[in-house]
Every structure is written in structure tokens, then in C-alpha cells.
Amino acid sequence: MTTEFTFPKIHSFPPLYTKQPNATILSNQLDSWSQIVLQYCEYYKITSMTLHGTPKVSQLDVNLESLPSLFQNKTINRTVNSDLQTSIFNHLIHKLNKAEYINPKKPDLGIYIYWRTIVEWAQLLYDFVDKSGQLGTVLTLYELTKSEDSGVPESLRNLDEALLIKVLKEVLIKQGKAQLLMTEEGEIGGVKIV
Amino acid sequence: MGQQPSTPKITAQDRAIFQLKQQRDKLKEYQRRLTFVIDKQTNLARQALKNNQPDRAKFYLRSKKQQESTIVKTCEQLDNLEGLIGTIEFKLIEKDVIYGLEQGNKVLKKLNNEMKIEKIDKILDDLEDEKLKVDEIGDALGMGSGLSKSEEIEVDEEFEKLDQEVNGIKEQPKKDDVVVPDLPEAPQVGILPDAPRQSLEEAQKQEEEENKDKQAQTYEPIAS
Numbered sequence: 137m138t139t140e141f142t143f144p145k146i147h148s149f150p151p152l153y154t155k156q157p158n159a160t161i162l163s164n165q166l167d168s169w170s171q172i173v174l175q176y177c178e179y180y181k182i183t184s185m186t187l188h189g190t191p192k193v194s195q196l197d198v199n200l201e202s203l204p205s206l207f208q209n210k211t212i213n214r215t216v217n218s219d220l221q222t223s224i225f226n227h228l229i230h231k232l233n234k235a236e237y238i239n240p241k242k243p244d245l246g247i248y249i250y251w252r253t254i255v256e257w258a259q260l261l262y263d264f265v266d267k268s269g270q271l272g273t274v275l276t277l278y279e280l281t282k283s284e285d286s287g288v289p290e291s292l293r294n295l296d297e298a299l300l301i302k303v304l305k306e307v308l309i310k311q312g313k314a315q316l317l318m319t320e321e322g323e324i325g326g327v328k329i330v
Numbered sequence: 331m332g333q334q335p336s337t338p339k340i341t342a343q344d345r346a347i348f349q350l351k352q353q354r355d356k357l358k359e360y361q362r363r364l365t366f367v368i369d370k371q372t373n374l375a376r377q378a379l380k381n382n383q384p385d386r387a388k389f390y391l392r393s394k395k396q397q398e399s400t401i402v403k404t405c406e407q408l409d410n411l412e413g414l415i416g417t418i419e420f421k422l423i424e425k426d427v428i429y430g431l432e433q434g435n436k437v438l439k440k441l442n443n444e445m446k447i448e449k450i451d452k453i454l455d456d457l458e459d460e461k462l463k464v465d466e467i468g469d470a471l472g473m474g475s476g477l478s479k480s481e482e483i484e485v486d487e488e489f490e491k492l493d494q495e496v497n498g499i500k501e502q503p504k505k506d507d508v509v510v511p512d513l514p515e516a517p518q519v520g521i522l523p524d525a526p527r528q529s530l531e532e533a534q535k536q537e538e539e540e541n542k543d544k545q546a547q548t549y550e551p552i553a554s
Contacts, residue, residue: 272338273347273419274340274344274347274348274351275351276348276351276352276355278352278355278358278359279351279355283355283358309337312336312337312338313338314337314338315337315338315339315340317340317344317345317348319352325348325352326348326351326352328338328340328344329338330338
């Protein structure tokens with residue numbers, strides 16, 4: 137990644153870092169933050185984050201620690217406190233449906249950020265398998281995400297396997313378009329998409 | 331509860347291919363790891379040289395060489411696996427093709443069985459019989475469907491007469507036009523009169539018509 141993400145101007149607006157008491161203004165504030173989170177994650181292809189806004193998994197081959205921090209603005213010396221962070225993520229999860237707990241029973245594991253919804257991910261995946269004439273053949277999760285020579289489009293490359301499995305389970309299998317294959321160790325290792 | 335959409339079935343072949351592909355993925359991962367190790371060893375060798383430890387550098391390079399040859403070997407194995415996967419997938423397609431041919435053959439056979447020549451002959455005969463019956467009934471009731479053959483011939487005659495009336499006159503000047511340029515100009519006017527020629531033609535046509543009548547009469551017994 138050569139150029140850094142440029143935050144929108146509002147990211148340097150000090151009041152944005154204090155939870156607003158007025159409900160309407162708060163709602164606007166949370167909307168603004170949600171937009172920033174989504175843009176930030178899309179830019180760095182971050183598919184999941186911790187509850188503190190630290191990137192967990194990205195499709196890009198970058199050092200996640202080197203990315204500019206999302207909830208901290210050093211130039212204006214402001215940081216989003218954890219209460220507001222929780223509100224922002226709750227807004228993303230429950231209001232906008234643009235995020236989801238990785239494991240609802242263990243919220244500490246972090247959340248998926250859906251700058252692309254899982255239905256859209258499923259569509260991308262299905263289109264690729266269809267166009268490459270691989271409908272009805274068995275594909276390993278490895279070749280769907282990591283393999284260099286399987287012709288996977290850039291948009292799908294290096295996709296978090298956990299998210300990929302979620303996409304398969306919650307969309308394609310429900311549509312009757314996919315079936316999972318287990319490895320000998322009992323893990324999900326492959327999928328047949330028809 | 332509720333309706334579950336039918337999920338695609340995983341066949342034994344799918345499983346086999348899946349296992350092969352898993353092996354392939356493992357090999358690829360192994361290659362990645364080796365490449366990583368090689369990079370590390372190159373760096374270590376460089377560092378050893380800087381620290382004036384030529385033996386150590388050589389050791390690293392040797393071990394790097396070994397990793398490289400291992401990579402080549404894994405490449406061959408990968409080739410094997412990919413080849414096998416390809417062969418299996420192709421065989422599966424061939425199986426489908428053969429199945430298709432089999433099905434097609436079955437259908438064709440069935441259709442051919444339904445169309446035995448004797449059967450068709452019989453059907454055609456029956457059809458002819460039925461047609462005759464229809465004609466008979468029509469005749470018996472005195473109102474055949476359409477015209478009888480003799481009537482048909484009468485129509486033809488009338489048509490020819492009309493045709494002559496309408497087109498015959500037009501044809502004649504044409505014939506003259508064709509003849510005129512061939513003949514020398516002077517004798518044409520006086521020596522050859524038109525009248526006898528016409529009567530000859532008419533006579534010929536009448537003869538022809540008489541012949542047709544005779545022919546028609548000979549056909550009639552066959553028709554009824």
C-alpha cells in the first residue's frame with residue numbers, strides 16, 4: 137500500500153470525538169463515524185476489527201499495525217473513548233446492518249465490517265466460479281483465496297477464510313447452490329458450488 | 331423445520347478430487363514456506379559474510395541450495411497431482427458424454443422400433459382403404475368430394491379453350507415477329523398468304539384435342 141487513507145475532513149472536527157447528548161445530533165454523529173469506519177475498512181480491505189477499532193484481518197499484504205489509527209487523530213489530539221466506540225459499532229451492527237459479531241457469544245473476538253455485504257461477497261464468488269467454468273467442481277478454500285495461479289479476481293484474493301465460510305453457509309448453502317466438504321480433521325476444507 | 335432447498339450432492343469422485351486438491355494445496359503451502367526459508371537463508375549468508383564468517387555463509391548457501399532442489403521436486407509432484415486431477419475431471423466429462431450417447435441411442439432405438447417398415451406399409455394401406463371408402467360413400471351419395479376425373483379433364487379442356495381465346499391471339503403476332511427478320515422483304519407480301527397457315531395450325535390443334543379425348547377415355551376405367 138503506497139498511499140495512506142485520507143480521512144474525510146470531519147475526522148479532524150473535534151466535537152466528533154465527544155459523544156453528543158442530543159439524540160438527533162448523536163444519530164448524525166454515529167452516521168458520520170459509521171461512514172468513516174466503512175470507508176477506512178474498504179480502503180484497506182479490512183474485513184474484521186476488534187471492538188477497539190484495530191484492524192484484525194485484511195485482504196492486503198500490509199502490516200496492520202502500520203495503518204493510521206481509526207479512532208485517534210493525533211493532529212487535533214483527540215481520541216474516541218471506548219463508550220463512543222461501542223456506540224459506533226452498535227450503530228453499525230444494529231442500525232445499519234453493516235457489521236456483525238464474529239461470534240455473538242464472544243463479542244470480544246471482534247466484528248466483521250461489511251463494506252461489502254455477505255450477499256455481495258457471495259455474488260462475487262459465484263460469478264467467479266461461474267465465469268471460470270468451475271460450477272459443479274470441487275474447490276478448496278485455499279485455492280479460492282490464497283492460491284496465486286487459480287485466477288481468483290483481486291476482489292476475492294486473500295479473503296478471510298472465516299468470512300468466506302460465513303458467506304458460503306449463510307448465503308450460497310441457503311440458496312441450495314453450495315455444499316461444504318470436510319477435511320479428515322473435521323474442518324471445512326472445500327466447497328462445491330453449482 | 332421449513333423447506334430446505336436441496337443441497338448439491340457430494341459424490342465419491344468429488345471427494346477424490348477434493349483430497350487431491352488438498353494435497354496440492356499442501357504442496358503449494360510447503361513451497362511458500364521453503365521460499366520464505368530460502369530468502370531468510372540468503373540474508374543470513376549475507377550477514378555471515380559481513381561478519382567475516384565464510385564457513386557459516388557457505389553452510390547457509392548449501393542449505394539454501396538444498397531447499398531449492400526440494401522446491402523443484404515438489405514442483406514435479408505438483409505436476410503429477412494436477413495431471414491426475416485433470417485426468418479425473420476429464421474422465422468424468424467423458425462419462426457424461428457416454429451417458430449422453432447411451433440415452434440418445436436408447437431414444438433413437440425406441441423411435442425406430444415404432445417406425446418398422448411393415449407397420450408403415452400397413453398404415454399406408456389402411457389409409458388408402460379408408461380413402462377409397464370415403465370416395466365410395468361420396469359417390470353413393472352423389473356428391474363426391476370435389477370433381478371426378480372425367481370432370482377434371484373437362485375442366486382442363488375448357489381451360490385450354492379459354493387460354494387460346496385469351497392468349498392465342500397474342501401469341502400469333504409474336505410468332506410473326508420472330509419470322510419476319512429472317513425472310514427477305516419483297517416476296518413476303520405477295521407470295522405467302524396468311525390464311526392457309528392458320529387453318530393448318532387449327533387443324534393440328536383439333537387433332538391434338540381429339541387425341542387427348544381418346545387418352546382421357548382410356549384412363550377413365552382405371553379411375554372409377
